[in-house]
Amino acid sequence: MENPLYLSSSPHIHSGETTDKVMRLVIYALLPATALSIYLFGLPALSVLLICTLGCMAFEALSCKLMKQPLTLVDGSAALTGILLALNLPPSTPWWMSLLGAAIAILIGKQIYGGLGYNPFNPALVARVVLLISFPVQMTSWTTPAPIGSGIDAVTAATPLGEMKTAVMLTGKLPEMATSGFGNYFFGNMAGSLGEVSALVLLLGGFFLLFKKVISWHIPISFIGTVLIIGGIFWLLDPSKYPNPLFHLITGGLILGAFFMATDMVTSPITDKGMLIFGFGCGLLTVLIRLFGGYPEGVSFAILLMNACTPLIDRYTRPKIYGQVEQKA
Amino acid sequence: MKLKSFSGGLHPPDSKEYSAHKPIERCPLPEELIIPAAQHIGAPADICVAVGDQVKKGQVIANANGFVSVPIHASTSGEVIAVEPRLHPMGRELPAVVIKPDGLDQWHESLRQNDPEQLDVDSLKNLIRDAGIVGMGGATFPTHVKLSPPEEKTIDTLILNGVECEPFLTADHRLMLEESERIIDGINILRKVLGIDQAIIGIEVNKPDAIEKLTRDCAAHNIQVQPLKVRYPQGAEKQLINACTGRQVPSGGLPMDCGVVVQNVGTAAAISDAVRLGRPLVERIATITGPGIVEPKNLRITIGTPLQYLVDQCGGLNGEPAKIIMGGPMMGQTQLSLDVPAIRGTSGVLVFREEDLPKMPAGPCIRCGRCIGVCPIHLQPTTIAAYARLEMIDAAENYNALDCIECGCCTYICPATLPLVQSIRHAKGGIMAKRRKI
Numbered sequence: 001m002e003n004p005l006y007l008s009s010s011p012h013i014h015s016g017e018t019t020d021k022v023m024r025l026v027i028y029a030l031l032p033a034t035a036l037s038i039y040l041f042g043l044p045a046l047s048v049l050l051i052c053t054l055g056c057m058a059f060e061a062l063s064c065k066l067m068k069q070p071l072t073l074v075d076g077s078a079a080l081t082g083i084l085l086a087l088n089l090p091p092s093t094p095w096w097m098s099l100l101g102a103a104i105a106i107l108i109g110k111q112i113y114g115g116l117g118y119n120p121f122n123p124a125l126v127a128r129v130v131l132l133i134s135f136p137v138q139m140t141s142w143t144t145p146a147p148i149g150s151g152i153d154a155v156t157a158a159t160p161l162g163e164m165k166t167a168v169m170l171t172g173k174l175p176e177m178a179t180s181g182f183g184n185y186f187f188g189n190m191a192g193s194l195g196e197v198s199a200l201v202l203l204l205g206g207f208f209l210l211f212k213k214v215i216s217w218h219i220p221i222s223f224i225g226t227v228l229i230i231g232g233i234f235w236l237l238d239p240s241k242y243p244n245p246l247f248h249l250i251t252g253g254l255i256l257g258a259f260f261m262a263t264d265m266v267t268s269p270i271t272d273k274g275m276l277i278f279g280f281g282c283g284l285l286t287v288l289i290r291l292f293g294g295y296p297e298g299v300s301f302a303i304l305l306m307n308a309c310t311p312l313i314d315r316y317t318r319p320k321i322y323g324q325v326e327q328k329a
Numbered sequence: 330m331k332l333k334s335f336s337g338g339l340h341p342p343d344s345k346e347y348s349a350h351k352p353i354e355r356c357p358l359p360e361e362l363i364i365p366a367a368q369h370i371g372a373p374a375d376i377c378v379a380v381g382d383q384v385k386k387g388q389v390i391a392n393a394n395g396f397v398s399v400p401i402h403a404s405t406s407g408e409v410i411a412v413e414p415r416l417h418p419m420g421r422e423l424p425a426v427v428i429k430p431d432g433l434d435q436w437h438e439s440l441r442q443n444d445p446e447q448l449d450v451d452s453l454k455n456l457i458r459d460a461g462i463v464g465m466g467g468a469t470f471p472t473h474v475k476l477s478p479p480e481e482k483t484i485d486t487l488i489l490n491g492v493e494c495e496p497f498l499t500a501d502h503r504l505m506l507e508e509s510e511r512i513i514d515g516i517n518i519l520r521k522v523l524g525i526d527q528a529i530i531g532i533e534v535n536k537p538d539a540i541e542k543l544t545r546d547c548a549a550h551n552i553q554v555q556p557l558k559v560r561y562p563q564g565a566e567k568q569l570i571n572a573c574t575g576r577q578v579p580s581g582g583l584p585m586d587c588g589v590v591v592q593n594v595g596t597a598a599a600i601s602d603a604v605r606l607g608r609p610l611v612e613r614i615a616t617i618t619g620p621g622i623v624e625p626k627n628l629r630i631t632i633g634t635p636l637q638y639l640v641d642q643c644g645g646l647n648g649e650p651a652k653i654i655m656g657g658p659m660m661g662q663t664q665l666s667l668d669v670p671a672i673r674g675t676s677g678v679l680v681f682r683e684e685d686l687p688k689m690p691a692g693p694c695i696r697c698g699r700c701i702g703v704c705p706i707h708l709q710p711t712t713i714a715a716y717a718r719l720e721m722i723d724a725a726e727n728y729n730a731l732d733c734i735e736c737g738c739c740t741y742i743c744p745a746t747l748p749l750v751q752s753i754r755h756a757k758g759g760i761m762a763k764r765r766k767i
Contacts, residue, residue: 006652006663006686007420009751011737012679013341013496013658014687017744019695075692117693117745216698265697270709314712321729322337322567322706323580 019116023076025214029205030083030260036201037194040145041091041154045194048093049086055102056082063111077116081105084124087195087256088300089131091154092141101127121307122264125300132300142191157191160251164243165296178243186250195256199249206259215263218275219282223258224249226283234291242291254286257299267307274310274317281306332534334558335568337705339738341561341659343535344496347618347625353503355629356642358430362404362633363415363670364390365425369463370470371397376426382409385437387609390426399461399471403428404611404632406435418655418662418669425670428633440607445518453522453604460603461610461673465595466490466501466564467656469674472596476522478585484523488573489516489530491539491594492557492564495657498677500614501594503627505532505539508598509546515597516552518604523590528552530594531573533559561659562736566591568705580732595676610673615639619654621680623647630671636678637667651686654679659737692745700739700749706732710739714752722763725756733757 037045060078064071072078085105089098108130109123110116132139140162146154158166160177167175184190188197195202209215227248234242248254253261262268262282269278282302289298367373374391384390384403391401407430414422445453458473478484489512493501505512516528530547532540534556544554555573562568567578569591576587584591592600595613602608611632618625623644630639636653640646654661655675671678700710708729716725730753739749 005650005665007665008652008663009748009754010654010656010661010735011659011741011750012652012654012661012663012681012686013741014689014746015339015341015742016687017699017742018689018746019692019744022695022697022744115693117695265695268696270696270698270711271701318709318728319701319707321580321708321732322571323577323582323732325577325579 019077020075022214023080025212026209026260027076027080027083029208029214030087032201032205033087033195033198033256034083036188036198037087037091040147040188040197041143041194042146042148044091047095048089048091048098048194049083051095051098052086052089052102053079053082055099056085056106059103059106060111063107063115067111069115072115075116078106081110081123084260085127088124088128088193088253090139090142090193092138092143094138097131097135097138101131104130117266119266120310121304122261122267125261125304128300129304144191145188145197159192159196159296160185160190160247161290161296165290168241173240174243178247179239182244182247182250190251192251193253196251196253199255202255202259206255209259209263215259216272216275218272219263219268219279220258222276222279223262223282224254226280227254227286230284230287234287248287248290252290252297253299257282257286257303261299262303262306267310269310269313269317271314271317271319273319274313277313277317278306278310281309332556332558333572334560335563335571335705337703337707337738338560338562338568339703339742340559341496341741343559345499345502345535347497348616348627349499349502351499351503351626353507353614353627353629354642356631356634356639358405358432358434358631359634359638360429361410362428362430362631363425363635364401364404364428364633365415365417365423365670365672366391366401367417367419367423368401368469368632368672368674369399370468371395371399373424374398374401376412376424378409378412378426380409380412383407384409384428385435387440387611388437393458397471397474399458399463399473400609401426402461402609402611405430406433407431416665416669418664418672418675420662420665436608440609442607443604445521445604448604450522450524453518456604456607457522457600460599460608462596462599462603463610463673464593465599465613465673465676466593467660467674467676472592472600475590475592476519478590482585483588484585484590485525485527485588486574486590487516487519487523487525487528488569488589488591489528489594489597490564490566490569490591491530491532491536491543492569493536494533494561494564495659495661495676497618497679498616498657499618500616500627500676502536502539504598504614505536505594506542509543511598511601512543512594513546513550513552514601514605515599517550518600519590519592519597526551529573530554531557531563531569533557533563535559561738562705562734565705565734565736567734580729613673613675615671615675616677617643618677619680620685621647621650621682630675632673633670635668635670636664639671639678640667640680646680648682650680651683652681654681659741660735687746689746691747694745694747697744699742699744703738703742705736705738706734708733710749710753711747713756714747714749717752717756717759720759722756722759725753726760730756731760
């Protein structure tokens with residue numbers, strides 16, 4: 001034996017699961033949705049996606065360099081933040097806004113707290129909300145899908161949630177589009193952000209993550225379940241004023257939020273019970289904002305508000321440990 | 330039969346294929362045996378021989394030092410050539426008796442056979458203590474202490490640990506297959522000592538041949554064989570009790586607090602030898618294995634045999650060793666050199682080469698919660714580890730750091746490859762130090 005032996009405390013083997021593999025799986029799960037958004041919205045969507053993703057990676061590299069830290073691009077988290085940000089933006093977002101969003105997400109949403117693992121809020125949502133509040137006009141200019149090769153021209157239109165909010169505020173009644181025939185929206189046949197129009201493929205990606213055990217069912221089920229139940233209660237109270245809960249489900253960013261944003265491990269509770277409470281809070285706030293708030297869509301705000309509650313939830317949802325039992329007499 | 334298990338844990342690759350099919354072979358005697366005085370949890374024994382003494386196999390060479398201690402015996406006949414500190418598997422030099430075997434391997438004349446039927450409980454317990462019997466699963470807790478619960482504790486169940494959940498190790502598996510009569514005899518003695526009937530042998534279903542063999546052999550003895558789901562750390566006392574009986578050992582308590590005594594199958598076999606044959610614990614079965622060994626084997630080894638000699642019996646080293654582990658890969662201890670001796674707790678010797686070791690830089694915790702999902706005690710390993718890194722010992726204690734059984738599941742699963750259980754050990758040390766001060 002020429003070389004000295006390694007001495008270390010056990011265990012001496014590892015599962016081989018790593019953070020970059022986790023991040024890569026989430027990116028894979030988002031690929032169908034990104035591909036669909038490019039198909040539906042064409043070049044504008046591609047440019048938003050590229051600018052956000054490459055922008056996030058560039059700002060991540062820049063922060064590492066400025067802070068003289070090892071380069072963290074390999075963990076894939078910056079690229080993932082970029083993709084998620086893009087999916088939260090309208091396809092008509094100007095290039096400089098996408099780039100600004102990337103800077104906000106990485107610099108203010110993540111690196112300022114110390115990088116991966118230390119940010120209290122979902123970086124992509126921080127960027128989206130900052131852009132929404134700062135540039136309300138650009139951030140609420142929506143276009144209908146114009147699939148590549150279909151010959152259809154994209155036209156300016158409101159999102160289903162936006163159209164509903166406007167009608168309810170003006171007339172006190174739901175518009176017709178919110179009461180019948182809205183099943184089409186499930187297949188992306190509506191105006192919306194890159195990720196909103198892909199409910200079906202996002203759902204497939206979400207199931208992939210559940211199957212791969214990257215995420216657990218607790219947050220998505222409790223989030224979506226709460227929206228359906230609370231939304232359903234209002235609908236039963238007054239179906240002329242409040243939409244069918246399924247309308248809540250397939251319009252807007254609920255599926256994207258429940259499977260990909262609220263499940264961000266860094267910013268959500270760590271225990272099963274905590275995740276259920278977190279999902280419930282997200283669902284409740286989403287419905288309240290959609291029905292009674294100033295904005296038509298509430299998923300982003302709901303998740304960010306619940307992100308703020310995460311440390312508190314963690315503190316009060318410690319699991320009961322083995323052996324906390326009555327001693328046998 | 331429905332498979333039982335516990336909640337939490339995981340299933341690392343078994344890696345038992347290296348040696349599971351290899352029948353137990355007797356390892357010959359080496360040139361010299363190094364027999365440390367400390368081979369059990371509790372006070373080390375007091376050495377009572379001197380250089381130049383002739384000793385016989387089974388003769389006491391170190392006396393038990395108090396109740397939680399056992400005597401140490403010469404593992405063969407020969408001459409004491411040194412009484413001095415030698416490198417111990419614990420990683421430092423500790424007092425040891427070095428014996429040069431005379432090749433006769435002669436038992437000491439004072440040892441005599443007994444009929445367990447004719448002996449009372451106290452004599453049985455004394456025989457077990459005097460034979461130096463300790464937990465053979467690796468913990469090496471003196472067995473007679475476990476068999477002496479205070480009067481107010483009622484024991485109703487004896488559980489035999491045939492789980493061997495550590496990857497790579499197959500010594501207990503081979504013992505169950507090849508020497509079940511020793512195990513069953515030991516169980517009968519244990520039941521007599523404890524004054525109970527109910528005995529359960531827990532075995533994971535990755536050892537179907539052992540389950541079949543023991544089910545057949547135990548039929549006439551009213552011993553239940555319980556097949557268990559394959560899940561690490563099911564061989565840990567608390568998890569095995571939970572899997573077999575559904576009971577939980579109270580936090581900070583002992584198995585006797587929930588009416589159970591757990592013994593390893595190897596310990597049961599050693600008890601049979603100690604009582605029926607009058608033979609002290611001077612040999613055991615160990616698995617010499619790993620990708621760094623040419624021909625992995627299950628060896629019947631003489632206590633005190635240097636690891637180098639064991640490795641030589643298995644075709645030697647396969648390539649350059651990078652890590653030598655006594656025990657399994659999840660909880661075993663790394664060794665400074667192959668010069669250390671095998672002791673009573675040596676269930677295996679595992680050799681890894683450079684290319685067999687995980688080498689991933691640790692990153693920040695992404696709060697994925699996997700460590701919580703696999704923790705068999707349902708702790709929050711990442712939270713305790715974070716407090717440990719910050720030296721916030723009180724907070725770590727508040728998060729039940731002391732309940733950690735150090736199984737290593739959290740570190741094994743962590744995608745950030747953080748040394749979680751290692752940090753928790755640090756916290757436990759801090760908590761114990763604080764308690765001593767108060």
